[in-house]
Amino acid sequence: MKKDLGVHPYLFPMPVLMIATYGENDKVDVMNMAWGGICDNNMVALNITESHKTSKNIKERKAFTLSIADIDHLAESDFFGTASGNKMEDKFERTGMHAVKSTRVDAPIIEEYPITLECKAVDLQHTVYGFRVLGEIVNVVADEKVLDENGIVDPSKLNAFVFDQFQNGYYKIGEKVGEAWKSGLKYMDK
Numbered sequence: 001m002k003k004d005l006g007v008h009p010y011l012f013p014m015p016v017l018m019i020a021t022y023g024e025n026d027k028v029d030v031m032n033m034a035w036g037g038i039c040d041n042n043m044v045a046l047n048i049t050e051s052h053k054t055s056k057n058i059k060e061r062k063a064f065t066l067s068i069a070d071i072d073h074l075a076e077s078d079f080f081g082t083a084s085g086n087k088m089e090d091k092f093e094r095t096g097m098h099a100v101k102s103t104r105v106d107a108p109i110i111e112e113y114p115i116t117l118e119c120k121a122v123d124l125q126h127t128v129y130g131f132r133v134l135g136e137i138v139n140v141v142a143d144e145k146v147l148d149e150n151g152i153v154d155p156s157k158l159n160a161f162v163f164d165q166f167q168n169g170y171y172k173i174g175e176k177v178g179e180a181w182k183s184g185l186k187y188m189d190k
Contacts, residue, residue, distance in 0.1 A: 013162030016069040021057035032081025050131035053085030063105035067113035
């Protein structure tokens with residue numbers, strides 16, 4: 001039997017995405033967010049509260065990077081979602097993580113994260129539903145340790161985790177359980 005739970009953002013899994021931007025004086029700012037993802041082959045959509053430091057930086061620089069958080073940096077990633085760049089000037093420095101400037105967009109790449117999408121902000125939308133950033137992916141950089149023998153990202157090597165909106169937890173992912181566009185083929189001939 002099903003039970004009504006009311007209105008909640010109950011989707012699972014939710015990605016743990018790390019948005020990195022530059023602020024004033026090229027100060028690195030990183031924000032942990034779950035309400036975003038791929039919206040086309042070369043596009044991402046991010047729903048961000050407009051008062052965040054990250055939102056201001058994206059408006060000014062028209063660029064950001066988007067990384068997948070990994071378990072090795074779970075504490076730092078969680079901290080980036082807890083601390084406000086508006087209130088804590090040394091937020092990034094406190095973690096001891098390192099950043100390098102992207103050669104393609106005006107945003108930092110956080111060296112410790114295994115994969116990063118370099119994005120240009122192509123549309124900033126202000127609606128009654130909030131602030132949405134549409135970003136064009138101009139390049140993806142990945143640590144060689146997460147690539148397979150063919151140079152393709154192996155999800156099991158990402159050591160990624162996802163966010164649980166039911167109980168506010170993080171969960172490890174990575175075990176392959178099926179083959180996309182093949183596991184359900186038996187139903188095609190019915």
